[in-house]
Structures are given as C-alpha cells and as structure tokens.
Amino acid sequence: MKRVYVNPEFCLGCKLCEIHCIAAHSKHRNNVLKAFKETRFRPVSRVIVEGDNLNSFAVQCRHCDEMFCAKACITGALQKDPKTGAVAIEESRCVGCWTCVLACPFGAVFRHYGEKKYAVKCDLCGGEESDPACVKHCPNEALVLRE
Amino acid sequence: MPIGLITPSFIVERNENKCIQCQVCVRQCANEVHWFDEETQKVFAEDANCVNCHRCVTLCPTSTLLVRKNPLEFRENSNWREDIIRSIYLQAESGGILLAGMGNDQPYPVYWDKLLLNASQVTNPSIDPLREPMELKTFLGRKPETLTIKNGKLHSSLPPQLELEIPVMFSAMSFGSISLNAIKSLAQAAQEVGTYYNTGEGGLHRDLYAFGANTIVQVASGRFGVHPDYLNAGAAIEIKIGQGAKPGIGGHLPGQKVGKAVSETRMIPEGSDALSPAPHHDIYSIEDLRQLIFSLKEATEYTKPVSVKIAAVHNVAAIASGIARAGADIIAIDGFRGGTGATPLRIRDHVGLPIEFALAAVDSRLRQEGIRNQVSIVVAGSIRHSADVVKAIALGADAVYIASSALIALGCHMCQKCYTGKCNWGIATQEPSLVKRLNPQIGARRAANLLRAWKHEIKEMLGGMGINALESLRGNRLMLRGIGLTDRELSILGVSAAGE
Numbered sequence: 077m078k079r080v081y082v083n084p085e086f087c088l089g090c091k092l093c094e095i096h097c098i099a100a101h102s103k104h105r106n107n108v109l110k111a112f113k114e115t116r117f118r119p120v121s122r123v124i125v126e127g128d129n130l131n132s133f134a135v136q137c138r139h140c141d142e143m144f145c146a147k148a149c150i151t152g153a154l155q156k157d158p159k160t161g162a163v164a165i166e167e168s169r170c171v172g173c174w175t176c177v178l179a180c181p182f183g184a185v186f187r188h189y190g191e192k193k194y195a196v197k198c199d200l201c202g203g204e205e206s207d208p209a210c211v212k213h214c215p216n217e218a219l220v221l222r223e
Numbered sequence: 224m225p226i227g228l229i230t231p232s233f234i235v236e237r238n239e240n241k242c243i244q245c246q247v248c249v250r251q252c253a254n255e256v257h258w259f260d261e262e263t264q265k266v267f268a269e270d271a272n273c274v275n276c277h278r279c280v281t282l283c284p285t286s287t288l289l290v291r292k293n294p295l296e297f298r299e300n301s302n303w304r305e306d307i308i309r310s311i312y313l314q315a316e317s318g319g320i321l322l323a324g325m326g327n328d329q330p331y332p333v334y335w336d337k338l339l340l341n342a343s344q345v346t347n348p349s350i351d352p353l354r355e356p357m358e359l360k361t362f363l364g365r366k367p368e369t370l371t372i373k374n375g376k377l378h379s380s381l382p383p384q385l386e387l388e389i390p391v392m393f394s395a396m397s398f399g400s401i402s403l404n405a406i407k408s409l410a411q412a413a414q415e416v417g418t419y420y421n422t423g424e425g426g427l428h429r430d431l432y433a434f435g436a437n438t439i440v441q442v443a444s445g446r447f448g449v450h451p452d453y454l455n456a457g458a459a460i461e462i463k464i465g466q467g468a469k470p471g472i473g474g475h476l477p478g479q480k481v482g483k484a485v486s487e488t489r490m491i492p493e494g495s496d497a498l499s500p501a502p503h504h505d506i507y508s509i510e511d512l513r514q515l516i517f518s519l520k521e522a523t524e525y526t527k528p529v530s531v532k533i534a535a536v537h538n539v540a541a542i543a544s545g546i547a548r549a550g551a552d553i554i555a556i557d558g559f560r561g562g563t564g565a566t567p568l569r570i571r572d573h574v575g576l577p578i579e580f581a582l583a584a585v586d587s588r589l590r591q592e593g594i595r596n597q598v599s600i601v602v603a604g605s606i607r608h609s610a611d612v613v614k615a616i617a618l619g620a621d622a623v624y625i626a627s628s629a630l631i632a633l634g635c636h637m638c639q640k641c642y643t644g645k646c647n648w649g650i651a652t653q654e655p656s657l658v659k660r661l662n663p664q665i666g667a668r669r670a671a672n673l674l675r676a677w678k679h680e681i682k683e684m685l686g687g688m689g690i691n692a693l694e695s696l697r698g699n700r701l702m703l704r705g706i707g708l709t710d711r712e713l714s715i716l717g718v719s720a721a722g723e
Contacts, residue, residue, distance in 0.1 A: 085659060086659055086662045087659075088250075088251070088659065088660055089250060090247050090250055090251055090282060091245070091246075091247060091250065092247055092282065092284060095243075095245050095247070095284050096284065099284075108243065108284045108285050109241060109243070109285045112243035112245070112285075113243065128656075129250060129656040130655055130656040130659075213284075215282055216659075216660060216661075216662045216665070217662055217664065217665055218662070
C-alpha cells in the first residue's frame, strides 16, 4: 500500500506538515488561518515532527500489517481497510481509553479532546486522487506518498 | 558597552490578525530574528538581525509577514547617502574591511538595457521556432584555420571542443562558497540540459565525479583540490586569473566553512582558512600563463580545451589577445557585476568594467588581429535573462556563464549576505542544518527549467530576426541598436544608434 515516507536528509523541522494536517482535519478544510483562528475545538496534528532543525523527521501512522493499536483497542474501533490496507479509527466507537496511544510503537496515535474525546491518527487525507496535506505542503519534498 | 549607532535596515511587520503563532518563522530564521515568548505565548521579531532574505515570508503558512526597508531616514543628502553613513558607523565599530556578497549593486548603467534587438518585417521572413528547426548548438574551443574534407567527410582532426545544447553554462562557484546540495543541483541540471557547470576553485567532491562529462574544473591561485584525477575528470579546465566581483584580489574561505567534506575536497586541513593568493605565484607574464596552459594540456594529453578566466579590467582587449596567443582555447571574461560569496565591498562596487564594453572590445580586437577563431569567448557578470544572452551573442560572445540567475532559480533572494555563511536558503552555507534546506532534486528541476525556458525564448528571438541558427547571430552586431548611448559608447560597442 501507499504510505507517507519521510526523507530525514531533507526534513527541515519546520513543522509545516503539522500545521497543514491540523487545517486539513478542521471544519475549515485546508484554510490554515480559519482553522487556527476560528475553530473552537482545533484538531490535533496527526503527524509529529521529532528532532531539531539539524536532525528531524516527521512521523505518522505506518498503517502496519501487525496492528498493535488494533490489538489493544477494547472496542474494535481500529480496523484495517481490507481493500486499501489503511488503518482507520471509527470515531463513534472510540471511547477514549487511549490504550492504542500507549500501544503504538511509533507514537503515531494522538488524543483528540472535543465535545467527545477520541483517538486520531493519519487517515491519508488526500484520498485516491491527491497527496495528503502534509505531503502536498512539505516545502522541501521531504515527505512523499509511495508504495 | 557604548551605544551602537547602527539602526535596523529592515523592519519585520507581523499582521497579528493573521499570525497563528505556529513558529515556522522562528524555526526557519538562521539570523535569529523571530523568537517565541513563552510568557505571552507570542512571536516577536528582532528587526536588527533581519537581512530581508524572505525565508520566513515565503514559508509563513498564513502570509502574515512583511519585511520592509526601515523607513527611518537620515536628513536628505545627495552626497552623504544613507549607505555611506551606515558603512562609516560599521567600520567605526569593527575597524575592518566591509564585506559584501553577490555582485555590484550600484546604479551604474546596465548597457544590456540600452541595446535593442532587431526583427524581420516584410523584406525578410521571420521564422516560427515551433514549426521549423532552430539550432542553438554551440561548440567552444579553438577552431582550426582550415579544414580538409575527403570523400565528403571531415578529414582533419579538430582541437577538443565543448558541445553545448544551449549557449549558457553555470559559472564557477566553489564547494565552500556554496553548499554541496547547490552544486549537485547545478551539476544535474547541466547534465539534463546538455551544458556545463564549473567547480570554481573548490575541487571536485567525490559525489560529483559522476557529472564529470558536464564539469569544467577550475585551477585557481590557491590550487585547491587539484590532482590528476581532478584534471581528467572534467570536460575542460579553466585557469582562474580573476573574478568580476573582486578583480585583482584573491579569495578567502574562512576556516569555519572548512568542514570535513570541504577539507577533503580542497585537500587542506579541517578548520583552516583557505586563502587564494591575489596572483598565481607562478604567473607573472603571458609567457608564464602559456606555461601553465600547456602544463595542463600535457597533463590531460591535449584532450580537453583550456579556458582562462579574467575579470573585465581597463586593458581587457590587450590582455585577451595575450591569452589567445598563450594558447588558451576559451577566454572567459567576468564583468564588474559578477557575483561572489564574499568580497570587499569597495572593490565589488568600484573596480572593473561593464561586461558589455569588455566583450565588444575583446571581440573587435581579436577580429582585427585575425585570431578570433583561435579562442571562444564566454562572458559572465550578470546575465539576467534570455535577452541578455541573445545580446551577448550578437555582440560577439560564443556563450555566457550564469551564476546569480542560477542561484536565484534555486531560491536565492539576493540579500547579499552570502559571506555570513547563514544562508537561509541552503545555498551559500556549510551549516548542515541549513544545507539540507536545498533538496538537490528540487534545485536541479528548477535550474534545468530555467535553462529550458531561456532556450525557448532565445529561439523565439532568433526566429523573429529570421535567423535559424545561433551561429548566424554570433558577432552579428547589425542585429543590435543602441538607445540613449553617446557616440563614443556606440563606437566602443560597435553598434549603430536606434533609428540608424
């Protein structure tokens, strides 16, 4: 399956991927300004940049074949799409116990606190036609979506 | 400490309505302009550190930043201008030579802008390059006096030539003055488009040997990184005598830029200053130059053309004639607007000649002496766009070198602070955290695109003139007219006035 890969050699640690991830998952899709200024419950980023300007890399869900998060999930909210191979969270079934957050070896599941609390993770937001927001907005093409 | 007299050159304006406190600007500014205050949870700017490189402005996700020239003015004075007063303050504090990066930025006339190109109307047909073949191929090197042809085939052997698909090459920029990623970008672009890039005097990094067929290796006064493999790796060898941004003086790469890779490539100890002497200490005459030219030819078994690069100075025509007679195959002339990573400001802004005059003078002189065929002329020193290229060819150049334009294609914003080593665009720096900002894949794509775009434009201009091969434009000054030039300037340029 296609995943987002980072080339740490060219990751600047600018964290624009985090910002655009937040915007892409806000009510004001892809409008950074409104996403940050007007959304009451601002979503959390599903990608996180580790490191500093010199050594940095962005991490998001690896959509593992052996899903530690799904195995840990007490409600079965985490499922792998048999067709695409992407791991997805069914928000309505998530009870916010954060066991998946603990279980993920990459630290790629995040806690969302809103009217309801639930876990969030990379959903490869671009769909089939376009690149995810983080890939699209990486200024140095350090993030790529590939097999 | 007594009060400093230098006020900020620029001010950073942040639109508070649009700032989302994301701190991308904080993370991206190597000059430490932006900083985040934990207490107020807000980003602030230290204007005094800003060099106006636009890195923060370009990367800001909400377009909230604007950098302005500081509107603070001194009392109006046409003699004691702001830049002059500021530089005196600076020297009063530092006691040192003022440094600058890139090329001469003073308001001297740009003669390219005073030359106009011709086009065909009625009496001779123009050509549409999209419908008809158009030849830009250029060969650089010594052309023989005569050719012998047997059975329809070339019989005599030609001296070594460089073959260019477009008469534009990337000028000498050393590994040290610019980053390895910047050089990789240019090398790959040169390979893709079918032209050459030049190592400068920084030697050839081992990763770049793969681009040898598109490399001109330079031998300069410091002789950094020169060894047999280096000389044989390139397609041509260039002896650097001078540079337009600093005619008559040598180079100085500060020790902090000489990291492991630079030290290995230049063959000098890590952390040591790389000092290039002002002259080559074995060249004090044309005869000495001839000796080096032939030493290099001998070392490469006469398989590569040898170029000699000089800065355009007052007596350039006579010097070029000497260089041709010394056995050079190519003469590269760098005008007074040529760029650099670091040069004394006063030398950059006050020494040398406009490349337009130098080119016209050299081409005319070599023709008068009947030796124009012995050398190709390559000109450099602020070739800004394709029309400059066409005008240079019409004035008599065989090809041009570009460097500033190429770096601008890679992201340079002409802040002229190359000498600080803190280039936010990852170009004129050796700091690993900044170098990684230039992805050579992106850089190569952009530099190659620039050349391809110019290629299209050059063909359009040639077609308009009814010319289908660049060779027919070379030295064809009838295709040029001068505008707003004095009789003397016109006669040196060898062009008629507009309307004549």
